[in-house]
Amino acid sequence: MSGNRDGVFRGREGERELLNGVLDAGTGVVLVDGAAGTGKTRLLAEVAAVAARRGFDVATAQDELDQPFLLARLAEREPDGPTLVVLDDLHLAEPGTLAALRALLPASGDAKVVWLLARRRGEGADRLFAAAAHRGAVRIDLRPLPEQEVVELVTDLAGGVPDHDLRALASTAGGNPAALIGLFDALERDGQLELAAGNASLRTDRLPRRTEALLGDLVGSLSGTARHLLQVASVLGQRFEPGDVAEMLASSTAILLPALDEVIGAGVVMSLEDRLAFRHEILWRLVADSVPPPVRRALHREAGEMLLARGDSAVIAAKHLLHGAQRGDVRSIDGLVSAAKALLWNAPEAAAELAVRALELTDQASASLLHRTVIAVRALTAAGKLAAAQALAQEALSRQVAPDAAAKLRHCVATTTLLTARHAESVEISEALLREPDLRPELVGWVEITRMMALLGHDRRRAEELAESVVRTHQGSPDDVLATALAVLAAIARDAGQPGAALELAREAARSGTSHDLSAYPQLLLATLLSGLREFAEADSVVRRVRGGPSAVVTRETMTSVVQARMLLQAGRIEEASIEARGALAVAEETGHETLVAPALAVLAMVAVHTGDLPAAVEHVERYRGRAAVDGLVFSRAYYQWADVLVTHVGSGLDEAMALLTGQYPGLVASGLFAEEPRAAGWFVRRALEAGDERLARDVVDRVERLAGDHPAFRAVAAAALHARGLVDGDAELLELASQQHRDLWARANAAEDLGVLLAGGPEGRAESVKALENALGLYREIGASRDSARVLGRLRKLGRRRRAAPARPASGWSGLDDTERAIANLVAKGQTNRQISTQLFMSPHTVNFHLRKIFRKLGISSRVELVMRSRDH
Template sequence: MSGNRDGVFRGRDGERELLSGVLDAGTGVVLVDGAAGTGKTRLLAEVATIAARRGFAVATAQDELDQPFLLARLAEREPDGPSLVVLDDLHLAEPGTLAALRALLPASSHEKVVWLLARRTGEGADRLFAAALARGAVRIELRPFTDDVVADLVADLAGGVPDHDLRALASTAQGNPAELIGLLEALKEDGQLAVTAGRASLRADCPPRRTEALLRGRVSALSGKARHLLQVASVLGPRFEPGDVAEMLASSTAILLPALDEVIGAGVVTSLEDRLAFRHELVWRLVADTVPPPVRRALHREAGEMLLGRGDSAVVAAQHLLHGAQRGDVRSIDGLVAASKAVLWNAPDAAAELAVRALELTDQASASLVHRTVIAVRALIAAGKLTAAQALAQDALSRQVSPEHAAKLRHCVATTTLLGAQHAASTEISEALLEEPDLPAELAPWVEITRMMALLGHDRSRAEELAEAVVRTHTGSPDDVLATALAVLAAIARDRGEPGAALELAREAAQSATSHDLCAYPQLLLATVLAGLREFAEADGVVRRARSGPSSVVTKELMVSAVQARILLQAGRIEEASAEARDAVTVADDTGHTALVAPPSAVLAMVAIHTGDLPAAIEHVEQYRGRVGVDGIVFSRAYYQWADVLVSYVAHGLDKAMGLLTDEYPELVSSGLFAEEPRAAGWFVRRALEAGNEGLAKAVVDRVEQLAEENPGFRAVAAAALHARGLFDGDASLLELASQQHRDLWARANAAEDLGVLLSAAADRTDSVKALENALGLYREIGASRDSARVLGRLRKLGRRRRAAPVRPASGWSSLDDTERAIANLVAKGQTNRQISTQLFMSPHTVNFHLRKIFRKLEISSRVELVMRSRDDQ
């Protein structure tokens, strides 16, 4: 590889080695062939320089006019030493010059003369080159650079290794060094090149004026037929089938073959395995921009109709019809509608766009207007655009529509009100529809499903009564109405504390579902029951199957995210749980899914408690408490209530939490909470004993032991019963057993900590320290910084330091230990030293001590700098 950084000799190592060998021999004829821009002239110049250094007398013509005079001088005198004769651009030489040169070449074979002759391939001097080859001349053909050499050359010119996009644009030069250098110079002039961490890429924030002009010039140099072909192809997209272009041109691929060869040879188009493609999006857009908008719309319409006419994908056809359809164009609009139906479940956003566009193009007097409105409303619901869907449905209902279409639109409104947590309104609409004698048969099951789900969030006794009737009277094969009824009964059994019945019903519900229209609710309910019982592997499998199912509607995606977030939290994967829940809350807020704000908000409240972010915990509880009635559809009401009590304890103290438990949630202890969240049992016993409320503590123990006795197959509930009894009786052996048998890291850590606290009263505190250090290790594994800080505080009181932590860097964010990181996070959230001391169970003086260490490690001097550093580093 040449050391020249301008890249001209990249990839010419073989040619230069051959020429060097000829110079070593001191005699011979070398013929150089190459297209324009392949570096012939520069190669000849470099060889001439090398020859001069070796003592050769170098003779070269300035241009084709000087060539005859040079040949005349060579014919008149004998060279007195090694000589190099360089003649370039012989394709431009006069016939007489070429004849004189042919006469001179044979005489040179025994002389110390090297002849270096170059021409542009295929443009002249054919007889001369043929004669020279016949007499033993060596031929060098300068071929286009390979892709690897092009990448190296671009790296030289751009100053960094090119990414895929830049390499694709560079490929338009077809490996021609001059073309490539010109392209890179244009990109530099346009400010299009960006180099980051040694990687060169194209910027999108600078107009590529010079680059476009250069590429436009290449396209303009093509023949009229080739440009015409490219314009039609550009309408089909960056990639296209040659047969489609031929059909739109009312021609054949065979007839278009010369033009196809031309555009491929020019580097504008490349051949992929299954189709042709513009070499770069910039080239495609440049060609597309040459098509006037009215013509482009007409071509899109023709392309869409062509695809529909031969039965191709309605989705592909719709992409063209979106650009080309016009008001009243029935065939094109029907194509948009067909495409919307085709992608409704796997691409709901696209379905909504297609359906709404079809509706916009429909004449108000068209008989298809209401039918297309129904399709648009359903697509908008699938895409999560609930407000737009409800507004469009109600607007249509305000006009005179047929009973069948009115029923469909009213059911859509019932669905949007259900998802908006207006359960009573959804119930009312659904029941009114079911009373109508002419309700379409295909719609009736979905109205029944909507009613049962609305009642589950509005009137549990009626929901149970209705679901039991469906199960009792159902005949025939399983269907979605039966699946919904079983899921409703499973949710009610879960909330009552009947985990065995809940699991059995949920399994049957998941197996009975036949359609993805249910948004995977039966499957996801099964996953929540399994995860509550700490059967994480099976729960994960259910969620994965639900997530990978055929439906991508927003409601399903939200429910999957909420359920997945809580499973991750229960399994101790706190950061993943937080990320999943945050995304779900954002989407639920943005799309108006008020009913689905509560589940991920409760997860985030739990995360915030365990990471010591009290303000965030309070905010999340208020979010689901103030904006939505907790409906118990996805998670039980008890789960939200426990989160509320837990946050109240941390924020306001024991009295507030106990008051909330007795005044607002008196049935929480007798609910199914301890089967859904087994570790809650130990927490309640701990708090009740702390408050001196032995009656409450005993009620918790009795309840969880009852659950364990009634459901002997569930190890998580049995471990919770051991934990609760061990705390209540002060029995270290039971707590140790619970810490071994708990099926999740959270509960195991809680039991180990409780054991450590109990043993701390003994004279020998060795076992206490061991248990607390075990708890500390588990909390660290989870990432529960607040819990870790609490255990560290307990260890300090025992006069023991924690076990040696892994070696940390001396400075930077990663140098902070668990306590320092927890304090830094709370400072970044605006909390004072006193607030932090309450959160992390240490004095304000200790907080200040750690804060000074944090400042030193991060090389900062103020809380403001810490806030900024925290944002940057995290």
């Protein structure tokens, strides 16, 4: 029956087999029971057609009015041959008709007559059916179609295999074929069905008006008690506890049992393992929308208060109180505040919404106003709404405020000014707070942390003195003030060119932190140092721990994205680095995190250099020049200066770059740059030699060799020293060794290219030069450094070689996915969201989205639904 849109014969194979057996016998009585729409009338028509083809004389009444006349004709004459008598809708027959039929049935036992009698179950003809059954009549009960046959019928009706959502909607028909036909007719007329690659799903961009009307009729057919139960349940959510509904109706589950049976039997509600649920979101919203808004608000308030009174989660209660709380409603507002505090770190946006709503509902004369203001300001800060947080705090401080609340609000202002890179202002507020004699001990630590971080961006000398003092006085058990002090000293040591001390301090700082509420600065600083030294596995492990923590504070997440963007860049994953940095930049600019704008721009500038997008590189550097001077928190100032020199060289030439290096950034070579970016050493030597500045080249070599000698465990610095020395001395063996020992692909490619250039100038080095340059080309292509690839191709052409590298894997299809893409595809197939996937794979949602776009392109699809179906095939 595939493709048959009425589809009523799906799942009736057993009944047809039984009826064929009765026709084979040529005599007997068959009783067919079935609810409306179960297909009994069509089943009777099919049997009649089969009987006629087999030579039966078929006698059928047109309707209940024709039934007495048919029975009279049958009583007057004996059938000449095998006969099938079909009587449908006997629940509508008159008593006299039923009596005449009862009189005929016993006399037909020996005659070649098959009686096929049908009715709607439970609506009449009970005595007739009971008597016939007592005499041995065959009974057929047309039950709802089982799930698999429903899926087959839905496939017929929709024209494709239904997805989970479409099957859930189809289940509202309760396995009734006619109801399914009506439902899918409404869906088709609403334009709700979407077909792709043999699969059917629901569209969400169109209103299901006819479908809703059909489902509305289903709900409207219920009793008043059942409808009221559903309306209360809809307020509790798409899934609900029957006990909660009973409590809100001031009843009991036992008393509501008939109504619960009714809504389950009607297919509106289904039973899950732990609760009940509306069968589909459309049904749930349809019922919820039938509740007038004022009543719905009141029900939400009652639900929230019920949950609070019972001691349930304040977070769950708050979902209702957010919709139902009213001004002055102290209990409900306190529930919102409790939920905001519970969500502050792991769901700050939701916390901010709850806290601000609680504040809006608070009377200005309330004694709780200031406390709720503090919670709202903290939640807004955690959610990254820095301008709103600062404005709310300052507005509250403009009034008469108790000292304790004022201190908390002023610290919030100090925090927001720090994050918006107004470091001097943050220092001033923090130090004024610390001079107050009655500052609460639990706030002192937070203010100390804010002051140290602000000083790091404002006054390095004072930051160092304060951090050293903290380290001397906080020896013992770990705490966050100590962790911050150690991290500050690590950042200062990094910028002073002391990478060994910086790494040791950063490790100790990461171990000393205890709070998940901070921005994870100590851990992320450690990750930047490790990544700079190309210890990618350990750096990645640190970032995984940060991403896997319970905090979702926007500052923490955005700083993590910035750090990971540079790590990806340093590891040669340029495209991913670009996506991560762009996502971080967008959040930083949107939320006012000025302190994170410059790091994101610096990464994007380096990406643009590698990919040959000179206008973008210049724009990014010009944008961060004014900001980098006040950074030095996330990346060193030397890193920004190197990127500036690099972009200047690409855009304006060697002379401009050398003038910038010797004029504006004279201390760059002596800084800690070569421990933060070891590959920069070879670049500086190369440029110095091109400019004929042998002294600068020697200075670079001396600096990087001294770093390597002082820190023999830093393998990336050792490789950089080999590279620099090989360039200065024109030593091919050292360059080849450097190309093997460099710990990032771009530096390895640089060394191979330098080797190729050196060998090309020798009398017999042409073949080896080509080999080295082809090695460099392969590495540049692997990381997506298109500008560098183009340069090496030019060198190879001069040597008479033209080649194109074949792709490492197919460009399309499932086999074209790399390991990361396959992992993401598998998690999508399991129903995971981008945020859930990002948590599992320790990457940001921006990176997940980037990979999804690549997956869609390779597989030639455009939706997650298609990806799920393709994943099942693999």
